Amino acid sequence: MKLNYEFFYDWTKANLNIHLNGYKEKQLQRRIASVMKNAGAVTLEEYTGKIQKDPAVKQEFLDYITINVTDFFRNQDIFEEFEKQLVTYLSPQFPNLKIWSAACSTGAEAYSMAMILDKHGIRSSEKILATDIDETILKRAKAGAYKTHEMKNVSDADRSRYFQEENGTFYLTPAIKNRVQFKKHDLIADRFSSDFHAIVCRNVTIYFKNEVKEELYQKFSDSLIPGGLFFTGATEAIYNPEAYGFKKLSPFIYEKI
Numbered sequence: 001m002k003l004n005y006e007f008f009y010d011w012t013k014a015n016l017n018i019h020l021n022g023y024k025e026k027q028l029q030r031r032i033a034s035v036m037k038n039a040g041a042v043t044l045e046e047y048t049g050k051i052q053k054d055p056a057v058k059q060e061f062l063d064y065i066t067i068n069v070t071d072f073f074r075n076q077d078i079f080e081e082f083e084k085q086l087v088t089y090l091s092p093q094f095p096n097l098k099i100w101s102a103a104c105s106t107g108a109e110a111y112s113m114a115m116i117l118d119k120h121g122i123r124s125s126e127k128i129l130a131t132d133i134d135e136t137i138l139k140r141a142k143a144g145a146y147k148t149h150e151m152k153n154v155s156d157a158d159r160s161r162y163f164q165e166e167n168g169t170f171y172l173t174p175a176i177k178n179r180v181q182f183k184k185h186d187l188i189a190d191r192f193s194s195d196f197h198a199i200v201c202r203n204v205t206i207y208f209k210n211e212v213k214e215e216l217y218q219k220f221s222d223s224l225i226p227g228g229l230f231f232t233g234a235t236e237a238i239y240n241p242e243a244y245g246f247k248k249l250s251p252f253i254y255e256k257i
């Protein structure tokens with residue numbers, strides 16, 4: 001049976017404020033069909049009724065489409081490159097760094113940056129802004145508590161310096177937690193703030209349609225100050241950075257001209 005995705009996109013936009021028509025269609029529709037089946041619905045019309053009535057079904061749907069996979073220092077070689085740029089290029093030029101981790105998931109990416117700033121004694125009165133569309137994951141991020149399997153990229157030195165372990169859970173120290181501020185933000189629908197020195201947006205534009213991705217690159221560029229840096233994910237190199245006013249410094253780091 002052909003599923004009525006147009007109806008579903010309109011419904012999710014009106015009722016859940018999620019703009020699914022910005023996401024790549026094939027991948028998204030596969031996920032929707034699968035999560036709909038899990039809920040025991042046969043049509044999308046029936047599925048919307050279940051989402052409305054049962055908070056667990058609604059949560060499962062939101063979890064399924066947001067894909068929260070993340071890690072501390074994800075793709076370590078790229079993070080080392082970030083560290084180098086933050087320490088040798090950005091921090092000497094700008095005394096008060098304004099940094100945004102867009103689509104931050106559990107906060108591992110933003111907290112990794114906070115650890116880097118702390119390690120190098122980089123002070124900043126601005127907190128790192130960390131945003132995501134998913135309110136459930138933002139609650140987890142704010143808690144700053146991680147299980148052992150989420151800690152695989154954190155060195156022993158960083159574990160003992162920045163975390164306290166209790167019964168298999170690693171709690172971030174207040175000093176690192178206080179360097180990050182979490183907020184709900186939808187990259188497709190919401191306004192962007194400006195005057196950032198660095199924006200990190202990794203492993204989310206892969207889910208968006210090309211035209212949405214292109215619009216986002218322009219908006220990120222507009223949100224950076226000249227000389228500011230944009231970090232992308234390991235599979236998200238921008239093939240025409242000049243079109244957005246970026247100069248490529250490495251495959252995943254771009255400078256706003």
Ligand SMILES: C[S@@+](CC[C@H](N)C(=O)[O-])C[C@H]1O[C@@H](n2cnc3c(N)ncnc32)[C@H](O)[C@@H]1O
Nearest residue numbers: 066068069070103105133134186187202203204
């Ligand atoms: C795969 S995770 C990436 C996390 C982190 N940036 C990293 O690279 O490890 C993708 C995140 O994008 C978020 N996301 C999906 N659509 C979004 C949107 N329209 N606006 C903001 N965040 C979104 C999801 O909730 C999820 O937490």
